[in-house]
Amino acid sequence: MGIQKPGNSLANANSMEYDRTYSWKCYAFCTNQRNRIKTMKTINVVAAIIHRGEEILSTQRGYGEYEGWWEFPGGKIEPGEGPEVALRREIMEEPGVEIAVENLLCTVEYDYPKFHLSMLCYMCSIANGEIDLREHKSARWLSHNDLNSVQWLPADIEVLERIKANLA
Numbered sequence: 001m002g003i004q005k006p007g008n009s010l011a012n013a014n015s016m017e018y019d020r021t022y023s024w025k026c027y028a029f030c031t032n033q034r035n036r037i038k039t040m041k042t043i044n045v046v047a048a049i050i051h052r053g054e055e056i057l058s059t060q061r062g063y064g065e066y067e068g069w070w071e072f073p074g075g076k077i078e079p080g081e082g083p084e085v086a087l088r089r090e091i092m093e094e095p096g097v098e099i100a101v102e103n104l105l106c107t108v109e110y111d112y113p114k115f116h117l118s119m120l121c122y123m124c125s126i127a128n129g130e131i132d133l134r135e136h137k138s139a140r141w142l143s144h145n146d147l148n149s150v151q152w153l154p155a156d157i158e159v160l161e162r163i164k165a166n167l168a
Contacts (some may be wrong), residue, residue, distance in 0.1 A: 007117060008125065008151070009149055022071050040111070040114075040115060040116045041114075041115045041116065042117075042118055043050065043115050043116070043117055043118070044075065044076065044077045044118050045054050045074055045076050045077060045117065045118070045119045045120070046074045046075065046077060046083050046084075046086050046087040046090065046119070046121075047071070047072040047073070047074035047087075047119055047120070047121045047122070047156070047159070048072060048073050048074050048087055048090075048091050048099060048101075048122060048124040048129050049072055049105055049121055049122065049123050049124060049159065049163055050072075050073070050091075050099065050124045050125065050126060051123065051124070051125060051167070052125070052126065052141060054143060054144055054167055055141040055142060055143050056072075056141070056142050056147065056163060056167075057072075057073065057095075057131075057139060057140075057141055057142075058070045058071070058072065058134075058139065058140050058141075058142050058150055059071055059072070059073045059095065059133070059136040059138070059139045059150075060136055060137040060138040060140075060150075061136060061137070061153075062135055062136050062137040063135065064079070064142075066153055067137075068151070068155050069151050069152065070140075070150040070151060070152050070153070070156070071152065071153045071154055071156050072121065072159065073090070073091055073094060073095055073136075074087060074090050074091070074096045074119075075090035075093070075094075076090075083120050083122075084101050084122070087099070087101060087120075087122055087124070088101065093134070094133070094134045094135045094136065095119070095131045095132060095133055095134070095136065095139060096129060096130075096131065096132035096133075096134060097126050097127075097128065097129035097130065097131060098125075098126070098127045098128040098129050099124040099126060099127055100125050100127040101122050101123075101124050102122065102123040102124055102125065103121060103122065103123050104121070104122055105121045105122060105123050105124075105159070105162050105163070105166060106121050106154060106158075106159060106162045107119065107120050107121070108121060108158045108159060110154060110155035110158065112154070112155070119155055121159050121162075123166065133141065144164060144167050147163065147164065148160070154162075
């Protein structure tokens with residue numbers, strides 16, 4: 001029961017007690033979330049939004065927890081490596097083509113259960129070569145209208161609206 005002060009009703013006192021309890025719970029939750037993010041491992045990656053006219057390349061994962069889900073090709077940035085250099089290297093490794101990096105489309109910050117992902121997404125085009133899948137199960141060129149036809153990785157979903165706006 002709340003403390004009764006002159007001019008306060010019991011309802012207000014109980015409400016104040018509730019507000020203090022609720023505020024404390026919110027503070028504790030926010031602090032725990034901040035601490036979780038601070039201690040969570042961050043993985044820095046690059047992704048290529050490879051376009052061919054009005055179509056975008058999507059690749060289906062062939063391994064890991066999200067096997068069978070679709071993603072934009074790319075990978076980890078190695079220590080001492082710039083993002084565009086990492087992107088060219090990763091795309092040469094898988095899907096095996098040389099790309100022209102055009103511009104940074106967006107940066108995605110996403111919390112997976114076991115790590116925090118920081119993903120730089122670049123608009124690109126194929127400069128040389130043919131798609132040669134080495135790690136992925138499949139690849140598809142998706143039109144603007146077909147972008148939602150595959151099951152995207154959670155972090156990649158955040159990129160779709162930017163792509164649609166960029167292609168319009």
